[in-house]
Amino acid sequence: MRNYERYIRYRTFPTPWCPGCGDGVILKAIAMSFAELGIEPADIVVVSGIGCSGRMPTFFNTNTLHTTHGRALTFATGLKLSRPEKLVVVISGDGDATAIGGNHLIHAARRNIGIKMILINNGIYGMTGGQVSPLTPQKFITETTPYGNIEPRFDVAKLLEGCGASFIARETVNRMVQLKEVIKKSFQHKGFSVVEAISNCHINLGRRNKMRDCMTMTKWIADKTITKAQYEKLSPEDRKGRYPTGILLEDSDRMEYTDIYYKHIVPSAQESIQKGKH
Amino acid sequence: MSSRKVLQGNIIVAKAAIAAGCDFFAGYPITPSSEIAQHMSQEFPRLGRTFIQMEDEIASLGACIGASLAGKKVLTATSGPGFSLMQEHLGMGVMAEIPMVIVNVMRGGPSTGLPTKPSQADMMQTRWGTHGDHPIIVLYPTFADEIYSETIRAFNLSEKFWNPVIILLDEVLAKAHEDIVIPETKDLEIFTHQPHEITDLNIYDREIGFNPPRVDFFKGYPIHIDGLEHDAHGWPSADPKNADHMQTLRMQKIYHHLDEIIKYNEYYMDDAEIMIFSFGVSARAALPAIEMARNKGIKVGLFHPLTIWPFPKEALKNRFKRIKKVLTVEMNMGQMKYEIERVAYDDVEKKTLLRANGIPFTPFEVLKAIEEFKS
Numbered sequence: 001m002r003n004y005e006r007y008i009r010y011r012t013f014p015t016p017w018c019p020g021c022g023d024g025v026i027l028k029a030i031a032m033s034f035a036e037l038g039i040e041p042a043d044i045v046v047v048s049g050i051g052c053s054g055r056m057p058t059f060f061n062t063n064t065l066h067t068t069h070g071r072a073l074t075f076a077t078g079l080k081l082s083r084p085e086k087l088v089v090v091i092s093g094d095g096d097a098t099a100i101g102g103n104h105l106i107h108a109a110r111r112n113i114g115i116k117m118i119l120i121n122n123g124i125y126g127m128t129g130g131q132v133s134p135l136t137p138q139k140f141i142t143e144t145t146p147y148g149n150i151e152p153r154f155d156v157a158k159l160l161e162g163c164g165a166s167f168i169a170r171e172t173v174n175r176m177v178q179l180k181e182v183i184k185k186s187f188q189h190k191g192f193s194v195v196e197a198i199s200n201c202h203i204n205l206g207r208r209n210k211m212r213d214c215m216t217m218t219k220w221i222a223d224k225t226i227t228k229a230q231y232e233k234l235s236p237e238d239r240k241g242r243y244p245t246g247i248l249l250e251d252s253d254r255m256e257y258t259d260i261y262y263k264h265i266v267p268s269a270q271e272s273i274q275k276g277k278h
Numbered sequence: 279m280s281s282r283k284v285l286q287g288n289i290i291v292a293k294a295a296i297a298a299g300c301d302f303f304a305g306y307p308i309t310p311s312s313e314i315a316q317h318m319s320q321e322f323p324r325l326g327r328t329f330i331q332m333e334d335e336i337a338s339l340g341a342c343i344g345a346s347l348a349g350k351k352v353l354t355a356t357s358g359p360g361f362s363l364m365q366e367h368l369g370m371g372v373m374a375e376i377p378m379v380i381v382n383v384m385r386g387g388p389s390t391g392l393p394t395k396p397s398q399a400d401m402m403q404t405r406w407g408t409h410g411d412h413p414i415i416v417l418y419p420t421f422a423d424e425i426y427s428e429t430i431r432a433f434n435l436s437e438k439f440w441n442p443v444i445i446l447l448d449e450v451l452a453k454a455h456e457d458i459v460i461p462e463t464k465d466l467e468i469f470t471h472q473p474h475e476i477t478d479l480n481i482y483d484r485e486i487g488f489n490p491p492r493v494d495f496f497k498g499y500p501i502h503i504d505g506l507e508h509d510a511h512g513w514p515s516a517d518p519k520n521a522d523h524m525q526t527l528r529m530q531k532i533y534h535h536l537d538e539i540i541k542y543n544e545y546y547m548d549d550a551e552i553m554i555f556s557f558g559v560s561a562r563a564a565l566p567a568i569e570m571a572r573n574k575g576i577k578v579g580l581f582h583p584l585t586i587w588p589f590p591k592e593a594l595k596n597r598f599k600r601i602k603k604v605l606t607v608e609m610n611m612g613q614m615k616y617e618i619e620r621v622a623y624d625d626v627e628k629k630t631l632l633r634a635n636g637i638p639f640t641p642f643e644v645l646k647a648i649e650e651f652k653s
Contacts, residue, residue, distance in 0.1 A: 009502075012513060041500045042497075042498055042499065042500050043496070044500075045495055045496075047344075057502070058504075058513065058514065061500055062500045063495040063496065063500045063501060064503070065344075065347065065495075065502075065503045065504075066503070066504040066505060066506060066514070067340070067343075067370065067505055068367060068370055068505055071337070071340045071366075073337075073340075074332065074336065074338075074339075074341050074344070075340045075341070075344035075347075076344060077304075077330070077332070077344060078304065078340065078341035078342060078344025078346075078348070078350075078352075079344040079345065079347065079348050079495070080344075081302070081330060081341070081344075082328065082344070082345040082349070082350050083348045083495075083496060086496060103333050103334065104333065104337055104340075107332075107333040107337070261323075261328070265323050266323045266326055268323075269323035269324045270323075270324055273324055
């Protein structure tokens with residue numbers, strides 16, 4: 001048994017994902033991150049919402065919670081506030097995190113609460129059969145945009161930066177080792193972290209957009225992404241339509257929410273009783 | 279020492295929750311329930327407990343479920359519109375069998391409605407608001423001391439039956455300042471599940487009519503909690519036989535224990551020929567009306583349910599063997615009157631006094647209805 005396998009719940013296999021789906025790569029990258037950091041399975045809780053990504057926690061041999069559509073971060077907030085010393089991981093899809101759960105995403109980033117989010121971005125609602133999501137590229141054909149998607153997409157990294165997030169990274173399923181490394185770094189970060197893991201859905205997005213198989217779609221992902229160092233060397237013209245990967249923002253100075261609450265608010269409230277205030 | 283105080287209904291809820299051992303509150307401001315959150319935000323940090331104001335009501339109940347899974351006693355407080363938003367997570371709480379207490383201070387509806395006016399129009403929303411078949415416990419205190427005792431009872435029931443428990447309050451009773459004797463905490467009966475270690479995955483496995491072992495994270499064995507229909511291990515399962523079994527388990531853990539859950543008060547019922555069925559602020563008007571009617575020689579009594587759901591069906595059926603006239607007084611267009619119709623036999627004459635314009639009934643209005651019913 002390899003080291004990371006003790007974090008996998010084999011008895012719940014097979015997964016519901018289509019052959020060639022990138023989610024399996026992400027599952028392994030997360031399990032390897034747990035293993036390399038040597039965290040006890042009972043000290044981890046993995047929370048998810050609804051969708052293909054939502055089914056991932058079942059396959060981790062840790063505490064796992066499969067919740068409602070878009071709201072995984074709210075459950076995670078309750079868990080983290082109650083047990084700040086535990087590792088609370090949220091796995092979310094692009095529709096889950098940026099459409100129905102967009103409000104919770106921006107507020108978790110604003111609070112800088114120490115939840116570790118893995119945002120699986122496959123640009124489509126996969127489990128429901130392929131409807132447009134806020135991260136579907138423009139002009140793409142989906143089940144609900146038969147004439148092409150007219151809506152522009154979010155740049156999640158920039159959205160989060162605006163919300164005051166303290167750790168933002170992006171990687172793709174093509175680069176499993178690098179993906180694992182950024183996930184590991186995000187787990188070591190104290191505040192709120194988001195790793196946008198770009199994944200392929202050749203069945204429900206690619207199939208309708210001339211990318212019928214896994215290899216064509218992952219090649220397309222590779223063409224669209226570029227390491228942060230290389231991206232910075234590009235002219236603004238060449239940057240258009242390409243997305244930098246790696247750690248995009250890391251701010252370790254910002255205080256984490258539960259730290260502020262338990263180490264500052266609670267003692268100062270208790271002190272105010274002793275001084276007879278209120 | 280117990281202490282005598284003049285307190286607002288909302289503050290009574292907050293104080294009772296603290297006494298019951300509630301140590302997590304997540305909420306979102308909404309009239310007329312905000313004082314509960316305000317009180318918690320002041321008291322909880324002092325006690326080392328956790329308060330957070332979330333970004334909406336959906337998030338509030340989500341955070342409560344998360345905290346409950348980490349072993350906390352949780353509370354949130356809201357009003358009609360916020361309670362509507364909470365319905366999906368209420369269902370999640372029922373499905374995953376998670377203890378939590380929700381206070382719904384009712385205001386006029388639908389939609390934004392009459393935010394500062396009382397109403398009793400969420401009776402059916404508390405029962406059937408979330409989708410799917412589900413058991414639910416709803417308590418509805420009427421007097422200040424009941425607000426205290428029923429809040430304690432709500433926490434006890436949720437801890438005992440691993441189910442969400444809802445406390446309904448009237449806007450009037452939540453906002454009014456009333457005289458109350460707060461009992462000493464050591465004199466209260468407070469039920470808290472015993473600390474335990476989870477050693478296997480059969481977290482939902484039990485006989486029909488019993489509770490599951492408490493579903494807690496971080497108890498030494500990693501478990502899975504799901505909003506999907508699941509088997510005894512908590513794994514998602516679409517097997518019809520399993521779904522049948524799990525639905526029965528969830529329903530019967532409540533319906534096998536109705537004696538423990540159902541509570542009601544009766545006033546002047548011994549020789550009553552007319553029964554008033556009422557609760558909350560309407561019952562507060564009915565009681566003096568009954569006293570006035572009795573002075574005029576009309577034999578009328580009050581049946582006042584403290585547990586609204588499950589409905590006190592058997593107790594009422596017994597009363598209707600003798601009493602042949604029932605007057606339902608409620609501040610809505612007619613909700614609980616249908617429940618009365620379901621339990622009262624055909625030979626029982628049924629009348630209603632209904633109003634949903636934000637103005638509570640006066641005792642004289644109830645008296646007039648009693649007199650009309652008598653003649």
